[in-house]
Every structure is written in C-alpha cells, then in structure tokens.
Amino acid sequence: MEPVITRFPPSPTGYLHIGGARTALFNWLFARHHKGQFILRIEDTDQIRSTDESIKAILDAMDWLSLDWDQGPFYQTQRLDLYREYLQKLIENGSAYYCRCQPEELEKRRQQASAAGLKPKYDGLCRNLGLGPGPDRVVRFRTPDSGTTVLNDLIKGPIFFDNSELDDLVLQRSDGMPTYNFAVVVDDITMNVTHVIRGDDHVNNTPRQILIYQALGVKLPFFGHVPMILGQDRTRMSKRHGATSVMAYKEMGYLPEALVNYLVRLGWSHGDQEIFSRAELIEKFSLDNVGKAPGIFDPDKLLWLNAHYLREKAPEELTVLLKPYLKSFNYPEKPEKYLAKAVKTLQPRVHTLVELAQSMKFYLAESIEYDPAAAKKFLTPEVKEAFAKLTGAMGTLEVFDEAGLEQVFRRIVVDEMGMKLGKIAQPVRVALTGMTASPGLFEVIDVLGKDTVLQRMKLALAYIESR
C-alpha cells in the first residue's frame, strides 16, 4: 500500500477561517492516522488578492492549532514552469487550445445566452480555430461534449456528471498564470497526493479536474468532500455570523484544544464520545464517520468545551497561558505562585481566558470596589459585631489556611453568636471581593493572605460605620 499523502492548500487572501481550519484538521488527522504525510501548499496564483500578511496569518493559525506539516509550504507562484510543462502536454495532445475571446465579450455572450434561456457556458467560439499563443490569449480545456464523469467520493458516494453540462474552462490566464482547477491538478499529481479532502463547495469542480487527470493520462487520487460549516442562519459561514477567524478565538481566550475538539466533532463522530485528546483523535479519526449533512456552528458548545479544557489544565500551566490576557487588564504584578493559587480557585467558574483574567481582579487590584447593591444589602450594622470578632480572631491566627479559617468562622459565628454561617459569609465575601459571587470564601481568604484580608475587613467595618 502506498503511503497516504494529504494536503491543505489555502489561498492567502485572508486569515485562516474556521472552515479552512477544519479542512486542515481533517487532512492532518487522516495523514497522521495512516502514518502518512501532510503537505501545506499556498495557492497564491491570484496575484491581486494574495498577500504576505495572509500567509503569515495562516501559518500562525496552523501553528496555534499545532497542525504541523511534513512538506512545504509550497507556493504555486514558484512552480510556474511545472504548470507550463503540463499545459504543453495538454496542448500537444489536443486537450487544450488557445482562445482569444475577451472577458467583456464573454460576459456579453453569457448574458445573451441566459436571456435566451440557454446555459451561460463558454460557447466554444475559438475551439477549432487552431490558434497559437499571443497577447491576451488564454488556454482552455477541451471538455468532452458527451459522456459521463463519475466522482467516487469517499464521503458522499458516487456522483455522476454529464460532461455536456461542463464548459471549456480556462487553464491558463492571459497573464500566464494557471487557474485554480489546473494548478491543483498539476500540484496534486506532482506532489503524489493520494487523498484530496476538502470542503464540498468543490464538488462541482471535481469532474473538471478528473477530466484533466484523464487528459494527462494520470491516475486519480481519492476524493473526500466534507460538508460545509454553516452560520446560525444556515448559510455559508461569513463575518456576519460572528468571529470566523481562528486567531480571533485565541484573542477571545479560547484554548486550541477546545477549538480542535469542537471542529472535529462538527461533522465527525465516534459513537457518543464528546471529548477527545489529540492522540485519541489520531487513533480514531476516519472518513467513514464523517457525516454528509452540513453543520451549523454552535458557539455555545465551543464555550462549554473551552470551559472543560480550562478546568482540566494544571493551574501553573494555565497561569502561563493567562499572562498575556492579564497584561491587557493592567493589574499590578504578582508572583507566579500567587497567580496560580488564585487561578486554581477561579478555574471551574470561567469559560475563557479573557473571563478568567477579568475575574482575577479582586485578587490583583490594590483596592476593590463594592458592587453598590451588594454593599447596600450585606454591609449593614448588624454584621458589625461579627466582623469585629472575626477580624480580631483572624489577626491572631498562626496558620492562615482554609481548614483553620473555616474553624474560626464556625466557632465565632455559629457557636458563639448563634448565627448561620451563610448569614455572615455573604457580607464577608462582599468585603473581600466586592461581589456576591466568588470562589469559596475560605479559599479566597487563603489566597488573599492575612494582610490583605485584615485590611479589607477593616475597610468594610469603616464603610459600615460611615453609612
């Protein structure tokens, strides 16, 4: 069995989007599963729209997702000789011909044709003129006008196309650049690609490509067309459906493993399993379990997965990842150990790194602000006595840890004062965090440390006095 070779061929006309990332991922997984190779190829033959920034953005995103390639990146603009060589073969064997029709005329004739109720395909004007090269001339493929082309799709099964429906597509533009359908074929042939896995928006291109393979007398690769990812309104994902750029998810505080897990499960499944490690993915991924129906991108489920992976991370590791996000909030610097301890208490309560950074505020800021409603409700004269006693008791504590703290609280509040712990926990929480929702009270006290806790308790006492 020949080794599997897959490829991901983005065109550098923008950032890597969610759909492209999934295609890349499927190709990567398929190659890794079969212990084959994964190629990265930059399809930059559209010189007007291709940019270096886009190339960098795509590479960055691939890197963030840990999708490494074994060959490339190859650039089509550096392979022009190859396309010319293959084009010559087609011209020589009569499968391609020069055409001098100009874009404007073509457009006009297309409109006339559809006005007359005909297919707006190329009318074959230059087909048998025997034209040679010349300025403003393109090379077209001579599509058979009868017969059927079969695409045996790995995902969708056999699909039949009448060749008469296809027209004579342009192979080489008047500027000498190959067009997509031609360059892909030449590249996939010369790179020995065995499996072409791509979005099913390419299904209709495939018969044209198959015809080119055949005209070249070359063996076909396997094709697998993956259904598209749709937005909430069931149309193709685009900017108006929210963030579509992979890197935008990084900025929003998502973990690459969450995005990968989400993307792979959108269109592929393995029984009832939802969570997959990278190793499991490689082991279990198969085209057989890729569905045929398009999927709608569901931000809620992604968020859930992200929260899941956030919870799984070791606090120290998460702290490292959190640093850049913390920075954007301009908090005072704190030691790594302190950060990790604080992170640990917040981990199960947040969904993104941004949310985590945001919720670190009461641990990091010099002073806290009371939520007005919370202060009004909980920082009242009736907790004064308890606050005073608690502050005093905590001040004398030798070991300032969770268990000891809880003991002190229970002794004073429950035993001595005969109150329910809950009655006093909320006010203390407000005094320490400014909010009514936070990690466990004793965890918070433990992380904050004696000095800060006593200081904030005294501040709260003063606040109560002043109202």
Add this chain to the structure above:
RNA sequence: GGUCCCAUCGUCUAGUGGUCUAGGAUAUCGGCCUCUCACGCCGAAGACACGGGUUCGAACCCCGUUGGGACUACCA
C-alpha cells in the same frame, strides 16, 4: 434558471430493516450539593420534514414532494 449535494431533539450527533415507547452531548428548565457563584450529580421537556411504495416489519431501502445548501469567473 441550470448542475450537484443534503435532510433524526433549537444545535452537534448515535442509529446502516426488528433490541427505537429513538441513545448521548450542548443549550433551556427543575432538584440535590452548598458560605455565594460555578463545578458535579439527579431529573424534565425536546427530533426521525411530508407523501407514496418495497417488506411480515422501516429513522434505516426505492420514488416523488417540500425545504435547505453549494457551485455556476481569466477567485480559490
């Protein structure tokens, strides 16, 4: 318009003729846990688009209808 693809809870999906009074996940709602909020646990509600066949028997096979999507460039 033409060509092609698709169709199970709101969403992602399991399901490949009988085990389906259709399973899981997410989202929603309720309860438990509890110092709050989360996490976690338990529970509720929620789907085979429709119509014909084939068959002893269809979510599963066939046809049609409807609905949705993609493509229809000297873009990829």
